[in-house]
Amino acid sequence: MTLHLEDLRVRRLGECHYDSPFSEMLAAKQTSPHYVAEGDRVLLEDTVSMLAKHNLPANQLPSFEAAGPRRKIYFDPAHVSAGVVTCGGLCPGLNNVIRGLVQELTVHYGVKRILGFRNGFRGMTAENRNDTIELTPERVRDINNAGGTILGSSRGAQDADEMVDSLVLRGINVLFIIGGDGSMRAATRLSAAIRARDLDIAVIGVPKTIDNDLPFTDQSFGFQSAFAQATEFISSVSVEAAASPDGIGIVKLMGRHSGFIACYASLALNTADIVLIPEVPFVLEGTDGLLARVEQHVRSKGYVVIVVAEGAGQDLLAERGLLQSDATDASGNAKLGDIGALLRESITAHLTDAGLTPTVRYIDPSYAIRSVTANAYDSVYCLRLAHAAVHAAMAGRTETAVVRWRRRFVHVPMPLIISYRNQVDPDGDLWMSVLEATGHLFPPRTHGGLDQEQSHGGHRGVRRPAGWDDGVAIQNAGQLDVDLPDINSARSFP
Ligand SMILES: Nc1ncnc2c1ncn2[C@@H]1O[C@H](COP(=O)(O)OP(=O)(O)OP(=O)(O)O)[C@@H](O)[C@H]1O
Numbered sequence: 001m002t003l004h005l006e007d008l009r010v011r012r013l014g015e016c017h018y019d020s021p022f023s024e025m026l027a028a029k030q031t032s033p034h035y036v037a038e039g040d041r042v043l044l045e046d047t048v049s050m051l052a053k054h055n056l057p058a059n060q061l062p063s064f065e066a067a068g069p070r071r072k073i074y075f076d077p078a079h080v081s082a083g084v085v086t087c088g089g090l091c092p093g094l095n096n097v098i099r100g101l102v103q104e105l106t107v108h109y110g111v112k113r114i115l116g117f118r119n120g121f122r123g124m125t126a127e128n129r130n131d132t133i134e135l136t137p138e139r140v141r142d143i144n145n146a147g148g149t150i151l152g153s154s155r156g157a158q159d160a161d162e163m164v165d166s167l168v169l170r171g172i173n174v175l176f177i178i179g180g181d182g183s184m185r186a187a188t189r190l191s192a193a194i195r196a197r198d199l200d201i202a203v204i205g206v207p208k209t210i211d212n213d214l215p216f217t218d219q220s221f222g223f224q225s226a227f228a229q230a231t232e233f234i235s236s237v238s239v240e241a242a243a244s245p246d247g248i249g250i251v252k253l254m255g256r257h258s259g260f261i262a263c264y265a266s267l268a269l270n271t272a273d274i275v276l277i278p279e280v281p282f283v284l285e286g287t288d289g290l291l292a293r294v295e296q297h298v299r300s301k302g303y304v305v306i307v308v309a310e311g312a313g314q315d316l317l318a319e320r321g322l323l324q325s326d327a328t329d330a331s332g333n334a335k336l337g338d339i340g341a342l343l344r345e346s347i348t349a350h351l352t353d354a355g356l357t358p359t360v361r362y363i364d365p366s367y368a369i370r371s372v373t374a375n376a377y378d379s380v381y382c383l384r385l386a387h388a389a390v391h392a393a394m395a396g397r398t399e400t401a402v403v404r405w406r407r408r409f410v411h412v413p414m415p416l417i418i419s420y421r422n423q424v425d426p427d428g429d430l431w432m433s434v435l436e437a438t439g440h441l442f443p444p445r446t447h448g449g450l451d452q453e454q455s456h457g458g459h460r461g462v463r464r465p466a467g468w469d470d471g472v473a474i475q476n477a478g479q480l481d482v483d484l485p486d487i488n489s490a491r492s493f494p
């Protein structure tokens with residue numbers, strides 16, 4: 001399927017008639033290397049060859065609407081009641097985003113009423129809709145000092161119409177959804193239900209995912225804090241492995257389908273000998289297999305450190321009957337088998353057979369990683385995303401996520417954010433860096449790169465309940481088939 005320029009157009013509730021509190025500040029601002037003026041756009045692609053192949057005038061190149069404050073806004077702040085909900089797995093920085101939203105809404109726009117729905121979308125059901133937390137500047141003052149989310153989060157299906165009823169009954173006209181791919185799918189369904197009733201409610205997403213698996217965003221918030229924390233555990237097993245005869249250190253890190261945390265945490269320390277991620281298949285046996293490679297390391301260096309993403313090698317578990325192929329969590333995400341345990345057992349058996357005396361240290365620090373507080377970098381990032389989200393909502397944007405793309409903050413229509421899964425490209429420069437750092441070009445490439453399903457539009461391993469929409473599949477952003485009018489002319493979405 002093809003991405004059309006129209007797919008990059010952000011939906012608007014209507015014309016902006018109210019003066020924004022930022023009008024004066026914006027009056028003289030122009031686009032610069034550090035600022036994108038309202039009305040200017042940020043390019044989707046960033047190489048000469050990608051842009052050249054479109055053969056289009058500059059103002060028709062695929063681009064995103066810039067985020068940020070507008071001179072005119074859609075909502076009268078006096079009549080805004082905002083809702084906030086956090087959904088899916090935890091991620092460092094959730095509280096920072098909540099705090100940033102509340103501060104921006106109250107201090108700059110003068111919004112008086114902000115409600116936090118509790119425990120994810122579950123808090124928006126008929127049963128729970130009145131159990132909200134009033135979010136005031138006082139309530140959120142110190143929440144950034146703790147990990148998790150003061151609102152709670154959850155997985156599991158809720159009825160979109162019932163959630164719209166909750167918004168109507170609680171008088172919410174601006175909703176901020178902080179969540180991952182599943183949450184953005186839910187947000188899209190919720191938005192469709194809002195549109196079907198012709199309601200004047202803005203839905204803005206702040207993409208959150210510890211796995212960094214959402215596309216069209218440089219890196220998701222909390223990711224840096226998470227992989228920084230993960231390095232602590234790699235460091236521990238490295239020390240343990242190095243101090244044991246024939247030592248084997250294994251750390252299993254989160255990453256259901258995308259091995260970004262494993263890659264970045266490994267690069268940060270540069271002590272891992274082998275990195276295994278879902279995107280790059282490997283085998284255990286044979287001369288090209290992991291076991292032979294591990295034995296080589298142990299014989300030459302005395303120990304080996306392996307960093308494995310939880311989604312790696314699931315095919316190996318399946319072959320051995322160690323994977324319940326249709327098991328899912330409440331949100332329809334595939335439940336994974338324990339690749340770390342398989343590595344531990346098979347490496348121990350192999351090295352023992354080879355006459356060695358392995359000591360295996362296996363750590364699975366998953367929850368100890370995603371529950372940490374945001375570091376200084378992520379704290380800044382979360383706050384700026386929150387600001388962008390509030391500006392977008394007040395300007396009447398809807399069904400839109402706020403992200404940072406190529407260093408600029410932009411608006412990405414929600415269908416795009418769920419259109420495919422961001423994964424480590426085995427042909428890309430990140431994986432090349434990992435191979436350079438581990439120095440052994442392992443695992444060897446057994447195929448030509450991510451297949452079509454994996455990289456573009458695929459949701460392998462995600463099994464949603466019947467009737468759920470997994471969003472449109474689009475072609476590789478590098479192969480956009482551009483079709484269409486000048487999207488840069490400001491125009492309301494029909
Ligand atoms: N296709 C869908 N349609 C409607 N609702 C969905 C869909 N997918 C997920 N949801 C709902 O969105 C919420 C969050 O989804 P999920 O548990 O998959 O986490 P997520 O947002 O993907 O975050 P993460 O991947 O970081 O854990 C859940 O309440 C889930 O029921």
Ligand SMILES: O=P(O)(O)OC[C@H]1O[C@](O)(CO)[C@@H](O)[C@@H]1O
Nearest residue numbers: 088089090210211254255256329
């Ligand atoms: O155990 P939970 O809370 O379902 O979360 C586990 C999953 O959540 C994720 O962090 C994504 O949020 C995955 O990497 C991980 O497998």
Ligand SMILES: [Mg+2]
Nearest residue numbers: 088180181182
């Ligand atoms: Mg998800």
